[in-house]
Amino acid sequence: MADSGNEYTIENAGENAIDLLLNDHREVEALFDRFEDEEDPGRAIDILRTIVVELAVHARIEEELFYPAVRSALGSDAKAVLDEAAVEHASIKKMIIDLSVLGEEDPFFRAKVKVLGGYVRHHVLEEEGEMMPMIESTDIDLDALGRRLRQRRSVLMQVHQAQEPPRPTDGGHRR
Numbered sequence: 001m002a003d004s005g006n007e008y009t010i011e012n013a014g015e016n017a018i019d020l021l022l023n024d025h026r027e028v029e030a031l032f033d034r035f036e037d038e039e040d041p042g043r044a045i046d047i048l049r050t051i052v053v054e055l056a057v058h059a060r061i062e063e064e065l066f067y068p069a070v071r072s073a074l075g076s077d078a079k080a081v082l083d084e085a086a087v088e089h090a091s092i093k094k095m096i097i098d099l100s101v102l103g104e105e106d107p108f109f110r111a112k113v114k115v116l117g118g119y120v121r122h123h124v125l126e127e128e129g130e131m132m133p134m135i136e137s138t139d140i141d142l143d144a145l146g147r148r149l150r151q152r153r154s155v156l157m158q159v160h161q162a163q164e165p166p167r168p169t170d171g172g173h174r175r
C-alpha cells in the first residue's frame with residue numbers, strides 16, 4: 001500500500017521548497033481523485049490511509065519549517081495568510097482524526113472523504129495562489145529549505161511507517 005513516502009525521497013531529490021510542496025499537493029490531489037474513482041471498499045480504505053499519512057506529514061513540515069520561514073521573511077505582511085493557513089490546517093487535522101477512525105460502514109464515509117478533499121484543494125489553492133507568490137520576492141534560500149523539508153518529511157514518514165497505525169476499518173468498529 002502506501003509507500004509513496006519512499007518514492008518522494010528518491011525521485012525528487014534536489015527539488016527546492018516550492019517544487020517539493022507543489023509535488024506534495026499534486027500527489028495528494030491525485031490520491032483524492034483515485035479514492036473517488038475507486039469502487040472497491042478495501043482499496044478505497046487503503047487510499048484513504050495513504051491520504052491521512054500524506055496530509056499529516058505534509059501539514060507538519062509546513063508548520064515546522066515552511067510557515068516559519070515565510071513568517072521570518074515577510075513579517076507582518078504574511079500574518080493574514082499564515083493565520084488563515086493555520087486555521088485551515090487545524091480543520092484538516094480534525095477531519096483527519098475523524099477519518100482515521102472511520103470505517104467503510106459509516107454511511108457518510110465517502111461523503112466525508114470528498115468534503116475533506118474539497119477542503120484540501122481549497123487550502124492548496126490559497127497556498128499556491130497567495131502564499132507562494134509572496135515569497136518569490138524574498139531572500140528565502142529555497143534550495144536549503146527544500147533540503148530541510150525533505151529530510152524532515154523522510155523522518156516523519158519513517159515514524160509513521162514504524163507505527164503502522166491501525167487500518168481505518170479496524171478503528172471503525174467502536175461500541
Ligand SMILES: [Fe+2]
Pocket residue numbers: 059062085089123127
Ligand atoms: Fe498547507
